[in-house]
Amino acid sequence: MDKRSKIALYVIGAVILFMIIAEVTKPKALNWRDSYSAADKIPLGCYILFNELETFSDGEVLISERSVYEYLKDVDTTASKSLVFINNYLSFGSEESKTLMDFAKKGNTVFLSGNYFYGNALDSLNIVVERQYSNLYKKESNHKFTSPSLQKNNRLFKDVIENSHFSSIDTLNTTILGTVTTKDEDNYDETYPNFIKVDVGEKGGQFILHTNPFAFTNYHLMADNEDYAATVLSYLPKQQIIWDNNYKSGRKVVTSPLRYILNNTALKWAFYISMFSLILFVIFRGKRTQRITPVINKLENATVDFTRTIGELYYQHGDFTNIIEKKIQYFLEFVRRNYYLDTNQLNQNFIEKLAVKSSNTKEDAKALIDYLVFLKSKTNHTEQELIELNKKIEHFTKQKL
Template sequence: MDKRSKIALYIIGAVIVFMMIAEIAKPKALNWRNSYSAADKIPLGCFVLFNELETFSKGDVLVSKQSVYEYLKDQEFSEPKSLMLINNLVSFDNEESNALMKFVEDGNTVFISSSYFYGNVLDTLNVSVQKQYTDIYRKEAKNKFTSPHLQDNNRLYKDVIENSFFESIDTLKTTVLGTLTSKNEDDEDETHANFIKVDFGKNNGQFILHTNPFAFTNYHLLNDNENYAATVLSYLPKQQIIWDNNYKSGRKIITSPLRFILSNSALKWAFYISMFGLILFVIFRGKRTQRIIPVIKKLDNATVDFTRTIGELYYQHGNFTNIIQKKIQYFLEHIRTRYYLETNQFNSKFIDNLAAKSSNTKEETKNLVDYIVFLKSKPYHTEQDLIELNKKIEHFKRT
């Protein structure tokens, strides 16, 4: 490689290294994904809120990682609890709605902060939610409390917010605790309820509903809006809080194909035992079993094929004299190697010894030897001479 090529390679390598360093060193972009998970420190996570929640809870904060139905069906509370659900969307099926309403009927509190609600709960409470779809995340909104004593904690949310409000409420059972004021499409101020309390049941149970979950995210709690969130939570009764970590957009979900097996205790242990047994089988089987011996194919004996091919060539050319000479030579060699007789002279002694050792009669042996002598004396041979010689030799060898 010449000097110019080396320099070009060095430059290319340096550029690649520089690009790798720049990629590693560049600041990571902020993750603006809706999460509301207690473990997420991203702007729209609830790490800060969850770690400050003991201030509003009587005792340790309980964490639910199941659906409302699964969590509440086997629970028996000796004292009233407050269940907190914060997410951009909260949706309940029939079983979950019934479990939630029974929980409140027993004298507990449910706090829900969401931009949109869905389920039988809202129908039962005669409440409907409307979302302001214009300029999502950009429309300024003044979040205010109805109590005159809490006006200092009102906040103007300028960014990172979706403006949702209660379009209709049951005024006989509902108390408006806060409102939202924002500009409509005609640039006029509109005020709607966005924070309400609904009494439910005969045991002082209540639903506290709020339509601005962004107020509880890390972004706003760390940007001088913590007083508003704290004031909203101050409406919760002083009792133990159950933090919902299931109805979250940022909930960690196992995407493995083994999710169903690992979620079932019996199947999970069966899977583990099977894998352990398979590993043991591989270890011991690999040590005790001899390596497979490769089959070596026996080499083909090409001598016979070669001889047959050569004979066919001679026969096709009609050179019977050459074939007869080769056949006589081969037969005499057979006599020398098998019967250990000299083939220099074909006298009576040779004929007697050959007949005795080959188990042929003296007459048959003499005929064969005489015929060989006859053929050797002829200058030219015919096909019939070759056929006759072959018959006599084959007959001689069969005995």
């Protein structure tokens, strides 16, 4: 090895050593991602709550790491239990919703705390959740209990909070347990229910719904808001609790060895250094031994042909419902990707923003969104509805194209 090669290797080694020292010694940034996982000690994790949950449980706290449909098939329901869900959003499919409803009708309790909910079971409770999209994480809110004896446990949440409330409830079967009060643009108080109980079945089953999952995070439990969280959980009957650890934004998912490596700081940097060293080796070694690179024709993109074939197959079999569902999904993805809009709530606020960002009229935007909502509410669809949906989407997206 000549002198120049040795100097180059020394310089590369010094740079790598400096990078390692800098990475190891730099302070870690505080992780503010939504988690709600029992294992996470970050501000928006639920490590503290989970370790105190036995206070409210009759016996050992059970942990569900699977979907509701899978987990409840193996659970003994001869004794009543409370199933606890806490996450920023909670979404249940048709089978999961049916399982939840059957579980409650047997005399059990389902506790849900989230900013917004989806699922047939929640639709059958006749409740509507509305999110306050303005001033997220900034607008302070006063959370109060309706019971006069619990007023001392009311709390004002000043930060790290997203405000949601129930805009519609079934007054015949629903009991309001708590409210949230915020200031409107004119500095007047606006009060809405945000903590309710819905009776289900004839065996004392119930859904308890709450729209402030932030109250149960490590951040607020260490910020003098623990009495509020404890009071909310005190409405659970004294029975065994099942803690959901599956429907979590911070759920640990490891699907490949590479993902595990990249999630571990030490292994990640070892991987990067190895790749960097390998590239340098190839560059320097290739100057002497590289052969003429043969021309390889670019592979043809068969995605369009494949998509066309699958679409024709659905169409020939008259599966219009499947095609409509996919067209709606692709359109909403188009909106999220091009206009950076949240498509979870297709309300009036969403329609106004979509009309402005897409350069369409408000009437066109409302007509299309109303038609999407109408189609999503149906279980079976016709060819004419598919044609009409396609026309409306093509007319609406012509501004983008």
